[in-house]
Amino acid sequence: MTMRLPPGSICLGVLAVLISCTLECHARQSQGGVTFAPRSAVSAANVGSTMNTILDLRGGAKKRGGRTASLHSSKDKGTTVTGKQKVKGSNKQDVKKSAVSDQLAKYKAMLPLTRVYITMVGIVTLLGLVLGEEISQGLLALDPIRVMYGFELWRPITAACFLGSPSIGWLMNAYYLFTYGSSLERGVGTAQHFLFLMIQICLLSIFSAFFGLPFFAQSVITSMLHVLSRSMPTQPVKWLVFTVPYWTLPYGLMASDALQAGSSGGSPAAAALPHILGILSGHIYFFHKSIWPRSEGAEDWLNAPAFLSRRFDVDPNVETSKSKESINKALKSRKKGKRKGRKLGM
Numbered sequence: 001m002t003m004r005l006p007p008g009s010i011c012l013g014v015l016a017v018l019i020s021c022t023l024e025c026h027a028r029q030s031q032g033g034v035t036f037a038p039r040s041a042v043s044a045a046n047v048g049s050t051m052n053t054i055l056d057l058r059g060g061a062k063k064r065g066g067r068t069a070s071l072h073s074s075k076d077k078g079t080t081v082t083g084k085q086k087v088k089g090s091n092k093q094d095v096k097k098s099a100v101s102d103q104l105a106k107y108k109a110m111l112p113l114t115r116v117y118i119t120m121v122g123i124v125t126l127l128g129l130v131l132g133e134e135i136s137q138g139l140l141a142l143d144p145i146r147v148m149y150g151f152e153l154w155r156p157i158t159a160a161c162f163l164g165s166p167s168i169g170w171l172m173n174a175y176y177l178f179t180y181g182s183s184l185e186r187g188v189g190t191a192q193h194f195l196f197l198m199i200q201i202c203l204l205s206i207f208s209a210f211f212g213l214p215f216f217a218q219s220v221i222t223s224m225l226h227v228l229s230r231s232m233p234t235q236p237v238k239w240l241v242f243t244v245p246y247w248t249l250p251y252g253l254m255a256s257d258a259l260q261a262g263s264s265g266g267s268p269a270a271a272a273l274p275h276i277l278g279i280l281s282g283h284i285y286f287f288h289k290s291i292w293p294r295s296e297g298a299e300d301w302l303n304a305p306a307f308l309s310r311r312f313d314v315d316p317n318v319e320t321s322k323s324k325e326s327i328n329k330a331l332k333s334r335k336k337g338k339r340k341g342r343k344l345g346m
Contacts, residue, residue: 112312113190113197114181117161121174121217124161133165141214142205156205160197162215173221180224187231190312191304196227196285199302203281211273222278223285226250230286250279 107115128136142159146152163173185193200223204216233247244252254275261271285302293300 110178111182111185111190113185113193114178117181117197118174118178120157120161121163121177124158125163125166125170128162128165136162137214142208142216144205144209147205156201159208159215160201160204160217160220163217164215173218176221176225177217180221180228184224184228187228189304189309191308194308194312195302195304199285200281203284204277207277207281211277213274213277216274216277218274219278219281222250222253222275223282225253226279226282227286230283231290250275254279 110118124140127140131139140155140158140162142155143152147155163170163177181193184196188196197220200220204219204223208214208216208219229246229249233245235246236243237246237249239249239252254272257275258268258272262268289300289302292298
């Protein structure tokens with residue numbers, strides 16, 4: 001097997017041979033004879049030792065298995081010639097797995113009822129894409145006759161979860177649902193939030209059937225926002241580029257949707273109707289939960305049942321959530337005669 005050397009090593013080898021011949025000639029001259037030995041007479045051992053000496057002096061690699069190693073011929077793929085670990089690029093598969101795991105971790109970190117609601121919204125949206133608009137309207141939309149006489153009891157649930165086909169508006173509504181739903185569930189507890197959603201679905205099913213609305217998911221979002229805003233009405237919040245009191249936020253969203261519908265050729269009244277129904281249903285809950293119990297001789301009859309509290313809340317008697325404490329503190333501070341200005345619920 002022929003040994004191939006780098007060009008630099010060949011030049012060094014020729015130089016070593018010449019140096020050896022010159023040294024031998026000088027040795028012969030010193031002994032009295034001026035005779036030059038032929039190139040074939042030079043010892044291979046002398047050439048090899050001289051070659052190794054020169055390679056050591058220049059810092060080159062030594063021979064490995066009959067071949068001279070170089071910076072480009074290292075057998076260890078994971079290390080360099082000097083023995084250091086090579087810097088490897090990012091593995092696309094590992095990056096993809098980490099991104100998926102991060103999304104799953106965020107999904108699992110959601111509060112339980114909000115996570116279930118978001119999941120149902122995704123499932124209903126996927127069914128709408130698979131079945132098509134006409135079939136999905138007939139299968140998922142609210143139909144009071146089929147609910148009462150056909151026992152199609154899933155229709156109020158699907159009507160509360162359908163946000164339309166995927167679009168920018170769908171993304172914004174899903175974000176509002178996650179934000180306001182998480183805030184309300186964190187503030188009042190999972191069991192009480194479940195009771196709130198059941199009341200909203202019942203009320204909005206009646207209102208939507210009366211006005212002929214097939215879906216009312218937007219109304220559920222507005223009702224969540226209305227209850228939150230009435231708990232802390234004077235708290236300043238950011239909306240677009242403005243800083244407004246919290247209680248005005250549901251009306252601001254209603255106005256923006258109505259203006260957008262009017263500019264695109266739609267009906268502003270039809271765009272505002274879901275928000276109006278959401279504010280109405282949310283205020284019915286808020287009145288009976290937060291205003292009526294403070295009247296003389298009245299009691300709070302909208303408390304979550306004990307079995308729901310045991311099932312969903314870790315300890316229903318201890319309020320550990322900062323959001324829950326702030327909401328309760330805001331409600332207590334709005335007692336009659338303790339606050340100047342506009343009265344609660346008016």
